[in-house]
Amino acid sequence: xxxxxxxxxxxxxxxxxxxxxxxxxxxxxxxxxxxxxxxxxxxxxxxxxxxxxxxxxxxxxxxxxxxxxxxxxxxxxxxxxxxxxxxxxxxxxxxxxxxxxxxxxxxxxxxxxxxxxxxxxxxxxxxxxxxxxxxxxxxxxxxxxxxxxxxxxxxxxxxxxxxxxxxxxxxxxxxxxxxxxxxxxxxxxxxxxxxxxxxxxxxxxxxxxxxxxxxxxxxxxxxxx
Amino acid sequence: xxxxxxxxxxxxxxxxxxxxxxxxxxxxxxxxxxxxxxxxxxxxxxxxxxxxxxxxxxxxxxxxxxxxxxxxxxxxxxxxxxxxxxxxxxxxxxxxxxxxxxxxxxxxxxxxxxxxxxxxxxxxxxxxxxxxxxxxxxxxxxxxxxxxxxxxxxxxxxxxxxxxxxxxxxxxxxxxxxxxxxxxxxxxxxxxxxxxxxxxxxxxxxxxxxxxxxxxxxxxxxxxxxxxxxxxxxxxxxxxxxxxxxxxxxxxxxxxxxxxxxx
Numbered sequence: 001x002x003x004x005x006x007x008x009x010x011x012x013x014x015x016x017x018x019x020x021x022x023x024x025x026x027x028x029x030x031x032x033x034x035x036x037x038x039x040x041x042x043x044x045x046x047x048x049x050x051x052x053x054x055x056x057x058x059x060x061x062x063x064x065x066x067x068x069x070x071x072x073x074x075x076x077x078x079x080x081x082x083x084x085x086x087x088x089x090x091x092x093x094x095x096x097x098x099x100x101x102x103x104x105x106x107x108x109x110x111x112x113x114x115x116x117x118x119x120x121x122x123x124x125x126x127x128x129x130x131x132x133x134x135x136x137x138x139x140x141x142x143x144x145x146x147x148x149x150x151x152x153x154x155x156x157x158x159x160x161x162x163x164x165x166x167x168x169x170x171x172x173x174x175x176x177x178x179x180x181x182x183x184x185x186x187x188x189x190x191x192x193x194x195x196x197x198x199x200x201x202x203x204x205x206x207x208x209x210x211x212x213x214x215x216x217x218x219x220x221x222x223x224x225x
Numbered sequence: 226x227x228x229x230x231x232x233x234x235x236x237x238x239x240x241x242x243x244x245x246x247x248x249x250x251x252x253x254x255x256x257x258x259x260x261x262x263x264x265x266x267x268x269x270x271x272x273x274x275x276x277x278x279x280x281x282x283x284x285x286x287x288x289x290x291x292x293x294x295x296x297x298x299x300x301x302x303x304x305x306x307x308x309x310x311x312x313x314x315x316x317x318x319x320x321x322x323x324x325x326x327x328x329x330x331x332x333x334x335x336x337x338x339x340x341x342x343x344x345x346x347x348x349x350x351x352x353x354x355x356x357x358x359x360x361x362x363x364x365x366x367x368x369x370x371x372x373x374x375x376x377x378x379x380x381x382x383x384x385x386x387x388x389x390x391x392x393x394x395x396x397x398x399x400x401x402x403x404x405x406x407x408x409x410x411x412x413x414x415x416x417x418x419x420x421x422x423x424x425x426x427x428x429x430x431x432x433x434x435x436x437x438x439x440x441x442x443x444x445x446x447x448x449x450x451x452x453x454x455x456x457x458x459x460x461x462x463x464x465x466x467x468x469x470x471x472x473x474x475x476x477x478x479x480x481x482x483x484x485x486x487x488x
Contacts, residue, residue: 126386127421129379129380129382129383129386130376130377130379130380130383131379131380131383131384132383145419145421147379147419148372148376148379149376149379149380165419
């Protein structure tokens, strides 16, 4: 996910519960980030002085010397202490740094991936009433209605053998090819992947057998079958 | 003799739970059953007001569960019917003065002597609700034909199912058939389709309700009151009688008469 378009700031300084967080843009060069941080801290030195700042590197892996440069800039320009470095799933740069320290390359051997079980679809055998929330790591099948106020989320497709009147979110982890099937779709809102749709005002055709919602050309469309 | 424990609940406030408890309870007592009504809305006591018994309260529900009095001492006998009793709630305490286990043992004790134990549930789904439904065999969910009340009723039915209350019935209160006909109000059919529980009765909207509440005399004592008649039918259905539902439907009946005259 690219949060910053080109031409945006090379980094963002945010505040959270524990203090400030510096989040560099994934595509910005280190020189631009250091320059930007220095400028911001000098501009508001009184505001930042003596505070702690975390470095969020989940979007952009860093080399250790880059972290050191940034840390030095923080302390010199604003009297800001580097409190912690946050890293994401990509540990490769940590391995390469440890490897350099040891003088021997570190290599990670993972358990073979295909033994991980495939997530099973969730089957709900009752009506989902207001306040119910169903989450599925795969497909989700509801044998009953989904009433207003209920929420059904699935990483894959959602199939409702009843009326869908509540909120359904198919492809909740970003799968745009996910679909929603129901005997009748008349929800407050439906979501597929990152798109949200509200049904049009006014009457709708009575479904003959069932209805299906899918993404076509960047919008959610409901087809009556 | 093992009676039935029936909780009357709704989720949303102001839909007519207390009125429903007072009227169904009174109607069943009129038919000769031994009935006790428990006000479980601790801190917001009002079943006693609707029953017109406010000035006779000495002990209350919290006193019973805390062992300050026997359950028989806290029961107030109705002014007209000797087989109808009310256990009022405490006005100066909070919901956590009682826990679900205490409600269960109290109701178990009461069902030994009474045919019907009615529990008037507070609005909401927090502690008071959990206390009220703990001992229930049967739940009556009251709703009005408003989207907000129906949404809350749906949530409550879900919670009742999750708490293993086996039997759930629905009463749709304050139905105005004229507005339904004009399409300004949801019809009872739509509500039942959405909530998918068995319908126990339809209570028409009426000004009589306010008058009866203020006087402290339940509607079922008045034979000419339409909601009173509807509540009497609900009570009969609870006894197991089969009374068709559309009879409640005052306007429809009138229409039939009209059609007959028009030929």
